[in-house]
Amino acid sequence: MNSQQNVFEALTPDVVIDAIEQQGYYSDGRCYPLNSYENRVYQVGLEEGGALIAKFYRPGRWALAQIEEEATLLAELSQAGLPVVAPLMGQDGGALVKQAGFDVALYPKIIGQAPNLEDLDSLYAIGELVGRLHAWTEPYRFAARHALMPLEQLQTSANYLLECWVPTAQQADFRQIVAEIGVVLAEQAMAAQSLVIHGDLHLGNMLVADEIKLLDFDDARMGFAIEDLFLLLSGTEVEQRQQLSEVVEGYEQYREFPRRELPMLHGLRAVRMVKYLAWIGRRWAEPVFQQAFPWFQPGDWKTHNNDLKQLLLAMDKPILFGGQ
Numbered sequence: 041m042n043s044q045q046n047v048f049e050a051l052t053p054d055v056v057i058d059a060i061e062q063q064g065y066y067s068d069g070r071c072y073p074l075n076s077y078e079n080r081v082y083q084v085g086l087e088e089g090g091a092l093i094a095k096f097y098r099p100g101r102w103a104l105a106q107i108e109e110e111a112t113l114l115a116e117l118s119q120a121g122l123p124v125v126a127p128l129m130g131q132d133g134g135a136l137v138k139q140a141g142f143d144v145a146l147y148p149k150i151i152g153q154a155p156n157l158e159d160l161d162s163l164y165a166i167g168e169l170v171g172r173l174h175a176w177t178e179p180y181r182f183a184a185r186h187a188l189m190p191l192e193q194l195q196t197s198a199n200y201l202l203e204c205w206v207p208t209a210q211q212a213d214f215r216q217i218v219a220e221i222g223v224v225l226a227e228q229a230m231a232a233q234s235l236v237i238h239g240d241l242h243l244g245n246m247l248v249a250d251e252i253k254l255l256d257f258d259d260a261r262m263g264f265a266i267e268d269l270f271l272l273l274s275g276t277e278v279e280q281r282q283q284l285s286e287v288v289e290g291y292e293q294y295r296e297f298p299r300r301e302l303p304m305l306h307g308l309r310a311v312r313m314v315k316y317l318a319w320i321g322r323r324w325a326e327p328v329f330q331q332a333f334p335w336f337q338p339g340d341w342k343t344h345n346n347d348l349k350q351l352l353l354a355m356d357k358p359i360l361f362g363g364q
Contacts, residue, residue, distance in 0.1 A: 048080050048096070048098075050140045050141065050142075051142070056071050056082045056084060056096075057071055058139060059094055059096075059137055059144045060146065062137060063130045063146060065084075065086055065146075066086065066087040066088070067084050067086060068087045070084065070085030071083075071084050074093070076095075078101070078258070078323075079095055079097050079258065080095075080096040081094070081096070082094045082096075092148065092149060093146065094144055094146055095127075095146075095147065096139075096144050097142060097143045097145075099142065104136075104143065105183075107136060107145075108134075108136065109183070109184050109260075110185075110257050110258065110260055111127050111134075111135035111136060113182075113236070113260060114126035114135075115129075117173070117176065120176060122172060122173060122176060123169065123251050123253045123254065124253065124254045124255075124257070125147055125150055125247075126147075127145040127146060127147055130146070150247055150255075151249060152247040152248050152249035152253070153247070154244065154246060154248070155243070155246050155248050157243060157272060160283075161286075162252075163272065164286045164289060165252055165290060166252060166272060167269075167287035167288060167290025167291040167292075167293075168291065168294065169252055169254065169290075170268050170290075171291035171292060171293060171297070172293075172295075173238065173254070174235060174237070174265055174291075174294075174295050177235055178236075178295070180236045182261070185260065186261070187234055187263065188237070188261040188267065190267075190304075190307070190308060190311045191225060193314075194222055194225070195218070197311075197315045197317070198214070198318075200321065200322070201318050202214065202215065205338050206338070207338050207339065207341055210342060213345045214345055214348075217345060217348045217349055218314065218348070220352055221307060221310045221351070221352050224355045225304060225310075225311070228304045228307060228355075229304060231300040232264045232266075232300065233264075234264060235262065235264075235265065236261070236263075237260065237261065237262075237265065237267055237268045238254060238257060238260055239257070239258075239259030239267065239268070240256070240258070240259040241254075241268045241269070241271055241272070264301055264304065265297070265298050266298070266301035266304055266305060266308065271312075273305075280359050281359060284359060303358040306355045307351070310352065313344075313347065313351070314348070317344065320333050320336050324336070
């Protein structure tokens with residue numbers, strides 16, 4: 041049996057509850073898994089009422105120093121008044137605990153809902169929040185977490201897919217498309233500058249409570265500002281122009297938006313698509329991935345190639361807004 045299949049096998053309810061209780065909390069026995077694929081996340085009820093969220097990191101994905109950098113960043117952002125959900129400090133003053141070989145962080149349970157990305161006011165507010173985040177992180181630097189390098193990620197993911205998943209008949213097309221995307225993106229990225237970003241800012245990592253809060257900085261890295269914005273855009277080109285205009289207007293309440301990065305938008309979408317396919321492929325031995333992504337089949341690679349071709353063509357027509 042593939043070892044990946046058993047990576048979280050030791051996570052029984054008793055193990056999860058023990059991780060809570062060794063930090064001085066007392067569970068009422070309720071323990072529910074929440075949607076999470078890369079790590080494992082549980083809601084655990086407390087005797088005194090309410091609940092905590094326990095995040096068990098996937099073994100081997102991050103070094104301890106890298107996980108600690110996530111916790112430190114969140115603590116400092118929270119102390120600075122930014123609306124992020126930071127881990128709770130334990131009895132030893134740290135944010136992490138070791139349980140059954142897993143690094144574990146505990147978080148308060150926040151009640152809220154996902155923002156409505158079809159609402160322009162919500163997009164403006166998200167833009168404000170991201171601009172505020174980037175204004176704070178611009179001078180910040182990670183020591184242990186390596187930078188998000190789109191070109192390297194594109195090539196590494198593509199090489200894996202070619203070796204393990206892309207059918208022989210589609211390999212030449214896939215290789216050529218990826219190479220062409222890489223050439224264009226490399227030229228576009230020359231003018232970009234890096235800063236600490238959230239790294240995975242999609243709808244599921246934002247929550248509207250009393251205000252919009254940012255969740256799950258698991259993928260926080262050094263990267264480009266546009267990488268925290270492009271997942272907010274969808275629909276027709278006209279719709280995306282309007283969405284982008286709202287996001288940027290909000291963003292610039294706190295920091296000038298780097299317009300030189302706009303041409304990268306479609307290329308970053310292509311990188312994310314290739315990375316996403318490789319991520320599913322690498323985790324395919326785990327039953328939860330086979331259940332969640334039944335469409336991931338090698339025989340359908342013509343569709344993936346066509347989608348990448350469309351993104352390649354779009355790279356010559358960046359999404360602009362306003363008077364640009």
